[in-house]
Each structure stands twice: as structure tokens, then as C-alpha cells.
Amino acid sequence: MKQDLRVTLVQADQVWENKQANFSNYERLLANESNTDLILLPEMFNTGFSMNASVLAEKMEDSISISWLKGLAKTKNAAVYTSLIIEEEGQFFNRGLFVEPSGEFHIYDKRKTFGLAGEDKVFASGKNVKRVQFRGWNIQLQICYDLRFGEIAFNEMNTETGEANYDLLLYVANWPERRIQHWKNILPARSIENQCYVAAVNRVGKDHSELDYSGDSAILDLHGNRLVEIVDEEKIETITLSYTELEEWRGKLPFLKDRAL
Numbered sequence: 001m002k003q004d005l006r007v008t009l010v011q012a013d014q015v016w017e018n019k020q021a022n023f024s025n026y027e028r029l030l031a032n033e034s035n036t037d038l039i040l041l042p043e044m045f046n047t048g049f050s051m052n053a054s055v056l057a058e059k060m061e062d063s064i065s066i067s068w069l070k071g072l073a074k075t076k077n078a079a080v081y082t083s084l085i086i087e088e089e090g091q092f093f094n095r096g097l098f099v100e101p102s103g104e105f106h107i108y109d110k111r112k113t114f115g116l117a118g119e120d121k122v123f124a125s126g127k128n129v130k131r132v133q134f135r136g137w138n139i140q141l142q143i144c145y146d147l148r149f150g151e152i153a154f155n156e157m158n159t160e161t162g163e164a165n166y167d168l169l170l171y172v173a174n175w176p177e178r179r180i181q182h183w184k185n186i187l188p189a190r191s192i193e194n195q196c197y198v199a200a201v202n203r204v205g206k207d208h209s210e211l212d213y214s215g216d217s218a219i220l221d222l223h224g225n226r227l228v229e230i231v232d233e234e235k236i237e238t239i240t241l242s243y244t245e246l247e248e249w250r251g252k253l254p255f256l257k258d259r260a261l
Helices: 019-029 064-076 144-148 177-194 243-252 255-259
Strands: 005-011 038-040 079-088 091-099 105-109 131-134 137-143 168-172 197-201 204-206 212-220 226-231 235-241
Touching (some): 005 197, 038 064, 064 091, 105 137, 144 168, 144 177
Parallel strands (some): 005 038, 137 168, 168 197
Antiparallel strands (some): 079 091, 091 105, 212 226
């Protein structure tokens, strides 16, 4: 039987394009968190949602931000998932990093770049689904605007293993308050249609354009129920996800199995 998984949402106000200030703020928020398996930080955790990629981008081989993430994962003995601006082969990516305590990491490039903000003009789109296995759980990685496109979060039962392709769907975001109702409505849809837990972290505060962010970070069960929610404040929340409960409900309601028929 797979063990339970403790997941921590870090809802933070991001300091615009100031990496060291953001590192310090996350360290402050996480100072008393010592018992978790997985930590989620908002999208572009170290800069805010900036299109200033030519100035802010880092390369994978000498990234100060990846080094910091590795240090956090090791110190907390937990995986960390977030995104940051990476330059590779002459292109910029809004790149998701899932960093394990060992220092091993997994890459997910945001597939749906946000045209309204001009992200599609600056960043190359990712092409691939990314799932990782961590502490017995199958986890799929997503970033912000990906949430609107249910087809790229499609879950189904693996007929060979008898397990779902993933158990937990992760979103890290900079989702503004003016469209927060969309965020709040789509998250439960993703959990219900894919019979999975969803953990989604968003920022709070104002960005450089005075755009407001209310957070509304949440963790949802496979029925779309919010197990925890954080609104309008800097705060962390940690909750334990039960694989036993997930498995029991998938057995009672075999929607993923029926999808394959």
C-alpha cells in the first residue's frame, strides 16, 4: 500500500524581479515547516511573472535558483515544485522544476503560453506531458495557464498496471484576481474528471503593473472538495493526502476504467 503524502502550499507575495528577496521570503515562510513530503511555490517563484526573460533567464548548468531549490529540498527532506525562467539553445522557457531531496530533478516546460500577457512572444512552448514518481505517488506537472486546457491533463487507467496514469495533479501559478472565478471553478473540474487530488498554489499581492492577486491556493480531493484553501494572505498550509481513500473511491466509482472502454 502506498504511503500517505504530506503536501505544503506556500502562498507568497513575490518581490518583482528580485531573486534574493524572494529566496529570503520563502525561507521565512517555511522556517517552521519540518514535516512535509512536497512543497509548492508559485509560478516564476524567484522573479514574479515577468516577460523580461533576456535579463532574468538562467542556464541549467549554473543556475543560482536551481541551487537554492536543491538546498531547500535537501534541508526539508521534501520535493519542491515550481517554475522559473530558463534559457536553452537560444530559447526561453517557463520551466517547471520538480526537485527531489537527493538533488535529482525533473523538467516540465509550460505547454500553454499565455497570449494575453505576450508570454507566447517571449517563451517557447513545451511539447510533452511530464509525470514523475515520488514516494510511491504518480504526479503530473502543470503550470498556470495549462489549467484551462483539460485535454493536456487527460488521465486514464493503465491497463497493464491497473493504476491511473497519475494520482496528483500540480499547478503553480500567477493567476490574477480579476479572473479568479475561472481558477476556482476549473480546479474542481480537473479533480473530478481525472479522479485525482489537485494541489494548486497561486501568489498574492500586487505585481509591477499593480495587478492584484488573491491567491486562492487550494488542495482538492477527487470529488472536487477543497480540503484546504488560502485566500488574500501570505501563508503556508500542509495537509496529508490519503492514497487509501483515493484508491477506495476509484474502486467505487470506476470512471477512469470506463473511460478506456
